[in-house]
Amino acid sequence: MIPALMPNYKRADLAFEQGEGVWLTAADGRRYLDFGAGIAVSSLGHAHPGLVHAIATQAAKVMHVSNLYRVPQAEALASLLVNNTFADSVLFCNSGAEANEGMVKLIRRAQFKLGHPERTRILCFDGAFHGRTLAMISATGNPAYQEGFGPVVEGFDHAPFNNTNTLRAAITPETAGIIVEPVQGESGIKPATQEFMQGLRAACDEHGLFLGFDEVQTGVGRTGKLFAHEWYGVKPDVISVAKGIGGGFPLGAVLATEELAQFLTPGTHGTTYGGNPLACAAGMAVLEEILKPGFLEHVRAVGEAFGALLDAVTKSAPDVFDSVRGIGLMRGLHCKVPVGEVMAAATEQGLLSVSAGDNVLRLVPPLIVTEDECREACDRLVRAADAICEAKLTTQEKVS
Known part of the structure:
Protein backbone atom coordinates (compact mmCIF):
# COMPACT_ATOMS: atom_id res chain seq x y z
CA MET A 1 0.00 0.00 0.00
CA ILE A 2 1.30 3.45 -0.89
CA PRO A 3 2.31 5.61 2.11
CA ALA A 4 0.43 8.76 3.02
CA LEU A 5 3.48 10.75 1.89
CA MET A 6 4.02 10.20 -1.83
CA PRO A 7 7.14 8.09 -2.42
CA ASN A 8 8.90 10.96 -4.15
CA TYR A 9 12.00 11.04 -1.96
CA LYS A 10 14.58 8.47 -1.02
CA ARG A 11 14.71 9.38 2.65
CA ALA A 12 17.30 8.21 5.15
CA ASP A 13 15.77 6.49 8.16
CA LEU A 14 16.48 9.47 10.38
CA ALA A 15 14.14 11.92 12.06
CA PHE A 16 15.43 14.95 13.92
CA GLU A 17 13.71 16.41 16.93
CA GLN A 18 15.95 19.30 17.87
CA GLY A 19 18.84 21.35 16.57
CA GLU A 20 21.33 23.83 17.96
CA GLY A 21 23.95 25.61 15.90
CA VAL A 22 25.55 23.07 13.54
CA TRP A 23 24.20 20.07 15.46
CA LEU A 24 21.02 18.05 15.03
CA THR A 25 19.62 15.57 17.56
CA ALA A 26 17.75 12.54 16.22
CA ALA A 27 14.70 10.90 17.76
CA ASP A 28 16.95 8.26 19.36
CA GLY A 29 19.04 10.96 21.06
CA ARG A 30 22.09 10.67 18.82
CA ARG A 31 23.72 13.96 17.78
CA TYR A 32 24.85 14.66 14.23
CA LEU A 33 27.17 17.31 12.87
CA ASP A 34 25.12 18.95 10.14
CA PHE A 35 27.22 19.70 7.06
CA GLY A 36 24.20 19.47 4.76
CA ALA A 37 22.26 22.36 6.33
CA GLY A 38 19.02 21.28 4.68
CA ILE A 39 20.78 21.47 1.27
CA ALA A 40 22.52 24.80 1.94
CA VAL A 41 19.43 26.38 3.49
CA SER A 42 20.07 26.69 7.26
CA SER A 43 22.47 29.60 6.89
CA LEU A 44 22.40 30.56 10.58
CA GLY A 45 22.26 26.99 11.81
CA HIS A 46 19.51 25.54 13.97
CA ALA A 47 17.55 27.42 16.63
CA HIS A 48 19.43 30.67 16.04
CA LEU A 291 25.66 41.88 7.10
CA LYS A 292 27.05 42.42 10.61
CA PRO A 293 30.73 43.45 10.64
CA GLY A 294 32.96 40.40 10.54
CA PHE A 295 30.35 37.81 9.53
CA LEU A 296 31.40 37.38 5.90
CA GLU A 297 35.05 37.64 6.94
CA HIS A 298 34.36 34.70 9.24
CA VAL A 299 32.86 32.71 6.36
CA ARG A 300 35.88 33.44 4.17
CA ALA A 301 38.39 32.54 6.89
CA VAL A 302 36.64 29.34 7.96
CA GLY A 303 35.95 28.43 4.34
CA GLU A 304 39.63 28.73 3.46
CA ALA A 305 40.62 26.66 6.49
CA PHE A 306 37.95 24.09 5.60
CA GLY A 307 39.38 23.77 2.11
CA ALA A 308 42.85 23.09 3.52
CA LEU A 309 41.43 20.53 5.97
CA LEU A 310 39.64 18.76 3.13
CA ASP A 311 42.86 18.65 1.14
CA ALA A 312 44.37 16.83 4.12
CA VAL A 313 41.42 14.40 4.07
CA THR A 314 42.18 13.45 0.45
CA LYS A 315 45.79 12.74 1.43
CA SER A 316 44.68 10.66 4.43
CA ALA A 317 42.14 8.68 2.39
CA PRO A 318 43.47 8.51 -1.20
CA ASP A 319 41.49 5.34 -1.93
CA VAL A 320 38.21 7.15 -1.27
CA PHE A 321 38.78 10.83 -2.19
CA ASP A 322 40.94 12.41 -4.85
CA SER A 323 40.18 16.13 -5.00
CA VAL A 324 38.48 19.10 -3.34
CA ARG A 325 36.20 21.54 -5.15
CA GLY A 326 34.41 24.77 -4.39
CA ILE A 327 34.86 28.00 -2.50
CA GLY A 328 33.97 29.32 0.94
CA LEU A 329 31.53 27.01 2.69
CA MET A 330 30.33 25.43 -0.54
CA ARG A 331 32.69 22.47 -0.87
CA GLY A 332 32.77 19.13 -2.62
CA LEU A 333 34.92 16.03 -2.31
CA HIS A 334 35.27 14.02 -5.49
CA CYS A 335 34.94 10.35 -4.57
CA LYS A 336 36.72 7.30 -6.01
CA VAL A 337 33.99 5.00 -4.68
CA PRO A 338 30.23 5.54 -5.16
CA VAL A 339 29.23 8.75 -3.37
CA GLY A 340 26.20 7.00 -1.87
CA GLU A 341 28.53 4.67 0.04
CA VAL A 342 30.56 7.62 1.30
CA MET A 343 27.48 9.55 2.37
CA ALA A 344 26.13 6.52 4.27
CA ALA A 345 29.50 5.91 5.95
CA ALA A 346 29.72 9.56 6.97
CA THR A 347 26.23 9.40 8.45
CA GLU A 348 27.31 6.34 10.46
CA GLN A 349 30.08 8.54 11.85
CA GLY A 350 27.55 11.20 12.81
CA LEU A 351 28.22 13.57 9.92
CA LEU A 352 25.41 14.73 7.61
CA SER A 353 26.25 15.64 4.02
CA VAL A 354 24.59 15.89 0.60
CA SER A 355 25.43 14.08 -2.61
CA ALA A 356 25.98 15.90 -5.89
CA GLY A 357 26.59 14.93 -9.49
CA ASP A 358 29.90 13.67 -10.85
CA ASN A 359 30.25 11.41 -7.78
CA VAL A 360 30.83 14.35 -5.43
CA LEU A 361 30.10 14.56 -1.70
CA ARG A 362 28.71 18.04 -1.05
CA LEU A 363 29.57 19.78 2.23
CA VAL A 364 27.59 22.97 2.90
CA PRO A 365 27.49 23.62 6.66
CA PRO A 366 25.69 26.53 8.30
CA LEU A 367 27.62 29.77 7.85
CA ILE A 368 28.15 30.04 11.61
CA VAL A 369 30.35 26.91 11.62
CA THR A 370 33.74 27.20 13.34
CA GLU A 371 37.12 25.94 12.23
CA ASP A 372 37.09 23.43 15.10
CA GLU A 373 33.75 22.07 13.89
CA CYS A 374 35.17 21.79 10.36
CA ARG A 375 38.12 19.89 11.80
CA GLU A 376 35.73 17.56 13.61
CA ALA A 377 33.82 16.98 10.37
CA CYS A 378 37.04 16.12 8.57
CA ASP A 379 38.03 13.68 11.32
CA ARG A 380 34.68 11.96 10.82
CA LEU A 381 35.21 11.85 7.08
CA VAL A 382 38.54 10.09 7.58
CA ARG A 383 36.91 7.58 9.92
CA ALA A 384 34.17 7.02 7.34
CA ALA A 385 36.78 6.42 4.64
CA ASP A 386 38.62 4.00 6.91
CA ALA A 387 35.39 2.08 7.48
CA ILE A 388 34.76 1.86 3.72
CA CYS A 389 38.28 0.54 3.08
CA GLU A 390 38.03 -1.94 5.93
CA ALA A 391 34.69 -3.24 4.65
CA LYS A 392 36.08 -3.70 1.14
CA LEU A 393 39.13 -5.52 2.50
CA THR A 394 36.91 -7.85 4.54
CA THR A 395 34.79 -8.56 1.46
CA GLN A 396 37.89 -9.33 -0.63
CA GLU A 397 39.22 -11.68 2.05
CA LYS A 398 35.92 -13.56 2.13
CA VAL A 399 35.92 -13.89 -1.66
CA SER A 400 39.52 -15.13 -1.72
Missing part, protein backbone atom coordinates in the same frame (compact mmCIF):
# COMPACT_ATOMS: atom_id res chain seq x y z
CA PRO A 49 18.07 33.00 18.77
CA GLY A 50 17.64 36.03 16.51
CA LEU A 51 15.87 34.11 13.78
CA VAL A 52 13.65 32.22 16.23
CA HIS A 53 12.68 35.48 17.94
CA ALA A 54 11.92 37.24 14.65
CA ILE A 55 9.67 34.42 13.42
CA ALA A 56 7.87 33.95 16.73
CA THR A 57 7.29 37.67 17.20
CA GLN A 58 5.94 38.18 13.69
CA ALA A 59 3.80 35.03 13.84
CA ALA A 60 2.12 36.40 16.94
CA LYS A 61 1.17 39.55 15.02
CA VAL A 62 0.29 38.72 11.42
CA MET A 63 1.68 35.98 9.18
CA HIS A 64 -0.01 36.62 5.85
CA VAL A 65 -2.13 39.29 4.18
CA SER A 66 -1.38 38.74 0.44
CA ASN A 67 0.03 41.25 -2.02
CA LEU A 68 -3.29 43.04 -2.28
CA TYR A 69 -1.91 45.29 0.46
CA ARG A 70 1.37 46.89 1.46
CA VAL A 71 3.73 44.61 3.35
CA PRO A 72 6.13 46.77 5.41
CA GLN A 73 8.33 43.76 6.18
CA ALA A 74 8.82 43.15 2.44
CA GLU A 75 9.55 46.82 1.85
CA ALA A 76 12.21 46.79 4.57
CA LEU A 77 13.87 43.60 3.31
CA ALA A 78 13.84 44.84 -0.28
CA SER A 79 15.51 48.09 0.80
CA LEU A 80 18.18 46.17 2.70
CA LEU A 81 18.92 44.04 -0.37
CA VAL A 82 18.99 47.03 -2.72
CA ASN A 83 21.32 48.96 -0.40
CA ASN A 84 23.80 46.10 -0.33
CA THR A 85 23.74 44.79 -3.91
CA PHE A 86 23.77 45.83 -7.58
CA ALA A 87 19.95 45.69 -7.67
CA ASP A 88 17.47 48.54 -7.87
CA SER A 89 14.35 46.52 -7.11
CA VAL A 90 13.28 43.15 -5.66
CA LEU A 91 10.44 40.70 -6.26
CA PHE A 92 9.77 38.15 -3.51
CA CYS A 93 8.56 34.59 -4.01
CA ASN A 94 8.80 31.27 -2.17
CA SER A 95 11.48 29.04 -3.67
CA GLY A 96 14.49 28.79 -5.96
CA ALA A 97 12.58 27.36 -8.90
CA GLU A 98 10.00 30.12 -8.57
CA ALA A 99 12.75 32.74 -8.42
CA ASN A 100 14.29 31.31 -11.59
CA GLU A 101 10.90 31.32 -13.33
CA GLY A 102 10.51 34.96 -12.33
CA MET A 103 13.97 35.76 -13.66
CA VAL A 104 13.17 34.18 -17.03
CA LYS A 105 9.85 36.01 -17.28
CA LEU A 106 11.52 39.30 -16.39
CA ILE A 107 14.20 38.86 -19.07
CA ARG A 108 11.63 37.99 -21.73
CA ARG A 109 9.28 40.79 -20.67
CA ALA A 110 12.06 43.39 -20.77
CA GLN A 111 13.12 42.36 -24.28
CA PHE A 112 9.48 42.55 -25.41
CA LYS A 113 8.98 46.03 -23.95
CA LEU A 114 12.27 47.24 -25.39
CA GLY A 115 11.08 46.39 -28.89
CA HIS A 116 12.51 42.90 -29.35
CA PRO A 117 9.53 40.51 -29.12
CA GLU A 118 11.46 37.90 -31.10
CA ARG A 119 13.99 37.59 -28.29
CA THR A 120 12.49 34.90 -26.09
CA ARG A 121 15.15 32.19 -25.82
CA ILE A 122 17.35 31.75 -22.76
CA LEU A 123 20.87 30.37 -23.05
CA CYS A 124 21.78 27.99 -20.22
CA PHE A 125 24.73 25.65 -19.73
CA ASP A 126 25.49 21.97 -19.62
CA GLY A 127 25.52 20.71 -16.04
CA ALA A 128 23.13 23.39 -14.81
CA PHE A 129 20.38 22.93 -12.26
CA HIS A 130 17.64 25.55 -12.07
CA GLY A 131 14.76 23.74 -10.38
CA ARG A 132 12.01 21.17 -10.90
CA THR A 133 9.10 23.05 -12.46
CA LEU A 134 8.29 22.15 -16.05
CA ALA A 135 10.11 25.21 -17.37
CA MET A 136 13.08 24.83 -15.07
CA ILE A 137 13.73 21.17 -15.92
CA SER A 138 13.90 22.42 -19.49
CA ALA A 139 16.35 25.14 -18.46
CA THR A 140 18.35 22.52 -16.57
CA GLY A 141 18.51 20.30 -19.62
CA ASN A 142 19.17 17.03 -17.78
CA PRO A 143 17.20 14.18 -19.43
CA ALA A 144 16.97 12.35 -16.08
CA TYR A 145 14.80 15.18 -14.71
CA GLN A 146 12.68 15.42 -17.86
CA GLU A 147 11.77 11.77 -18.38
CA GLY A 148 8.05 11.08 -18.22
CA PHE A 149 6.92 14.69 -18.11
CA GLY A 150 6.10 15.14 -21.77
CA PRO A 151 7.57 17.65 -24.21
CA VAL A 152 10.15 20.04 -22.78
CA VAL A 153 9.16 23.68 -22.47
CA GLU A 154 10.37 25.50 -25.55
CA GLY A 155 12.77 28.42 -25.35
CA PHE A 156 15.92 27.11 -23.67
CA ASP A 157 19.24 26.45 -25.36
CA HIS A 158 22.41 24.96 -23.87
CA ALA A 159 26.11 25.46 -24.38
CA PRO A 160 29.22 24.00 -22.69
CA PHE A 161 29.97 25.44 -19.24
CA ASN A 162 33.27 27.32 -18.82
CA ASN A 163 33.88 27.40 -22.57
CA THR A 164 34.14 30.88 -24.08
CA ASN A 165 35.00 29.45 -27.51
CA THR A 166 31.51 28.01 -28.00
CA LEU A 167 29.61 30.83 -26.30
CA ARG A 168 28.97 33.22 -29.16
CA ALA A 169 28.05 30.43 -31.55
CA ALA A 170 25.19 29.51 -29.21
CA ILE A 171 23.70 33.02 -29.34
CA THR A 172 20.99 33.55 -31.97
CA PRO A 173 18.83 36.53 -33.01
CA GLU A 174 16.12 35.04 -30.74
CA THR A 175 18.30 34.92 -27.61
CA ALA A 176 16.95 37.16 -24.85
CA GLY A 177 19.45 36.47 -22.10
CA ILE A 178 21.88 34.13 -20.42
CA ILE A 179 21.43 32.37 -17.09
CA VAL A 180 24.36 30.78 -15.25
CA GLU A 181 25.27 29.50 -11.80
CA PRO A 182 28.55 31.03 -10.54
CA VAL A 183 29.20 27.63 -8.98
CA GLN A 184 27.26 24.69 -10.37
CA GLY A 185 26.02 22.87 -7.29
CA GLU A 186 23.94 19.85 -8.26
CA SER A 187 26.33 18.74 -10.99
CA GLY A 188 29.32 18.52 -8.67
CA ILE A 189 30.43 21.87 -7.14
CA LYS A 190 31.99 23.31 -10.28
CA PRO A 191 32.97 27.01 -10.11
CA ALA A 192 32.85 29.18 -13.20
CA THR A 193 36.19 30.56 -14.33
CA GLN A 194 37.00 34.25 -14.30
CA GLU A 195 37.45 34.21 -18.07
CA PHE A 196 34.07 32.58 -18.61
CA MET A 197 32.15 34.98 -16.37
CA GLN A 198 33.76 38.01 -17.96
CA GLY A 199 33.07 36.50 -21.36
CA LEU A 200 29.38 36.20 -20.51
CA ARG A 201 29.17 39.86 -19.57
CA ALA A 202 31.00 40.90 -22.73
CA ALA A 203 28.77 38.74 -24.94
CA CYS A 204 25.61 40.13 -23.34
CA ASP A 205 26.79 43.71 -23.79
CA GLU A 206 27.75 43.03 -27.40
CA HIS A 207 24.46 41.36 -28.37
CA GLY A 208 22.02 43.37 -26.22
CA LEU A 209 21.23 40.45 -23.92
CA PHE A 210 20.50 40.34 -20.20
CA LEU A 211 22.81 38.43 -17.88
CA GLY A 212 21.13 36.49 -15.08
CA PHE A 213 22.87 34.62 -12.29
CA ASP A 214 21.21 31.73 -10.50
CA GLU A 215 22.43 32.43 -6.96
CA VAL A 216 19.90 30.16 -5.28
CA GLN A 217 22.64 28.05 -3.70
CA THR A 218 25.67 30.37 -3.94
CA GLY A 219 23.98 33.47 -2.55
CA VAL A 220 23.55 35.02 0.90
CA GLY A 221 27.11 34.49 2.08
CA ARG A 222 27.64 30.86 1.07
CA THR A 223 30.91 31.54 -0.78
CA GLY A 224 32.22 34.26 1.54
CA LYS A 225 30.72 37.19 -0.37
CA LEU A 226 27.09 38.23 -0.03
CA PHE A 227 26.64 36.93 -3.59
CA ALA A 228 29.10 34.81 -5.53
CA HIS A 229 29.17 37.03 -8.61
CA GLU A 230 31.09 39.56 -6.52
CA TRP A 231 34.17 37.31 -6.69
CA TYR A 232 34.29 37.82 -10.45
CA GLY A 233 33.83 41.57 -10.58
CA VAL A 234 30.95 41.05 -13.00
CA LYS A 235 27.68 42.94 -12.61
CA PRO A 236 24.54 40.96 -13.44
CA ASP A 237 21.31 42.43 -14.71
CA VAL A 238 19.21 40.07 -12.59
CA ILE A 239 19.76 37.27 -10.08
CA SER A 240 17.62 34.63 -8.41
CA VAL A 241 17.92 34.01 -4.66
CA ALA A 242 16.43 31.46 -2.25
CA LYS A 243 17.73 28.74 0.11
CA GLY A 244 19.83 30.59 2.71
CA ILE A 245 17.92 33.88 2.59
CA GLY A 246 15.19 32.56 4.88
CA GLY A 247 17.49 30.49 7.09
CA GLY A 248 15.06 27.58 6.79
CA PHE A 249 11.83 29.48 6.26
CA PRO A 250 10.64 29.33 2.62
CA LEU A 251 11.64 32.53 0.84
CA GLY A 252 12.91 33.41 -2.60
CA ALA A 253 13.65 36.62 -4.46
CA VAL A 254 14.48 38.10 -7.84
CA LEU A 255 16.87 41.04 -7.70
CA ALA A 256 17.16 43.22 -10.79
CA THR A 257 18.30 46.54 -12.18
CA GLU A 258 15.71 49.18 -12.99
CA GLU A 259 16.17 48.49 -16.70
CA LEU A 260 14.40 45.16 -16.23
CA ALA A 261 12.37 45.66 -13.05
CA GLN A 262 10.40 48.60 -14.48
CA PHE A 263 8.53 46.23 -16.80
CA LEU A 264 7.09 43.94 -14.13
CA THR A 265 3.97 46.02 -13.69
CA PRO A 266 0.63 45.03 -12.07
CA GLY A 267 -0.92 42.05 -13.80
CA THR A 268 2.28 40.77 -15.42
CA HIS A 269 3.29 38.38 -12.61
CA GLY A 270 2.04 37.34 -9.20
CA THR A 271 2.36 35.14 -6.14
CA THR A 272 -0.06 34.59 -3.28
CA TYR A 273 2.46 33.83 -0.54
CA GLY A 274 5.55 35.59 -1.89
CA GLY A 275 6.96 38.24 0.42
CA ASN A 276 4.43 37.79 3.20
CA PRO A 277 5.16 39.34 6.63
CA LEU A 278 6.40 36.12 8.25
CA ALA A 279 8.78 35.16 5.44
CA CYS A 280 10.23 38.65 5.22
CA ALA A 281 10.66 38.89 9.01
CA ALA A 282 12.77 35.73 8.74
CA GLY A 283 14.67 37.16 5.78
CA MET A 284 15.41 40.38 7.66
CA ALA A 285 16.78 38.46 10.64
CA VAL A 286 19.05 36.40 8.39
CA LEU A 287 20.30 39.25 6.25
CA GLU A 288 20.92 41.59 9.17
CA GLU A 289 23.03 38.89 10.83
CA ILE A 290 25.04 38.17 7.68
